[in-house]
Amino acid sequence: MPELPEVEVCRRGLERWVGGRTVAGVEVLHARAVRRHLGGGEDFAARLKGHRFGVARRRGKYLWLPLEDAGAAVLGHLGMSGQLLVQPEGAEDEKHLRIRIRFDDALGTELRFVDQRTFGGLSLHDTTPDGLPDVIGHIARDPLDEGFDDAAFHAALRRKTTTIKRALLDQSLVSGVGNIYADEALWRSRLHYERPTATFTRPRSYELLGHVRDVMNAALEVGGTSFDSLYVNVNGESGYFDRSLDAYGREGEPCRRCGTPIRRRPWMNRSSYYCPRCQRAPRAA
DNA sequence: AGATCGCCCTGCTTGC
């Protein structure tokens, strides 16, 4: 379950191992992996061939490889279980290999999109003048992005009629926050997931953003060591999940602040983990 | 038009 830090590690790997290389051929092995490419797998392959990749970029959990001089980019999302791997050309196919991209050079490696649950995929899109694929114009910057506007985020919270965890997962307000990091940041902020966003004061919004950044930076430090190898490893096994989680997945275990057992509650076809003592439910829940 | 929620998918775990 790659969250933003894992996607950023993946982007760095793409930048290092795939940037500047020219596509020799593309194999689409599973149609669902290119479902966002409206022209289908054959069109995807045909339109990539012969083009050179530029510098990999990322916004939220989306990442993309610009095609130089084409005004287009290959957009990728890892979904739940996606991986982008740089493998030796002769290496055995992974069980869930969905897309293979070969290159027109002598480096001896190819790019593979591997995805068990097929929530992720690749697609080709025109880019806007600022280089963004046109279909992700609605995705906000992430809190680690220098261009993220804290004041605008707070104003948006005040404007919305919703609750804080929904807002954290709303990629048009802030990107890169998934279910795990939302629960972690809320625990650190001592905020209940159902707190209405309209009640947020500016200091409270800023404190929450600070905790979101801390959670992401901590994971980035742990996961950021694995990209400096042949493999662009983004499978979420950063080690961060086992060692450093305070709320997510800890149902029944003692809160690290007060010792109260952490609770799990069904929420939006998912789960919310929280400390019932540190994170009190709002009065009008 | 803003807010909410069902659904897509596969493999592991749990329970009867």
Place this chain on the structure above:
DNA sequence: TGCAAGCAGGGCGATC
């Protein structure tokens, strides 16, 4: 032991 249900969840799009 075998089968079914539960669970994981990002984001699109239908619905209210």
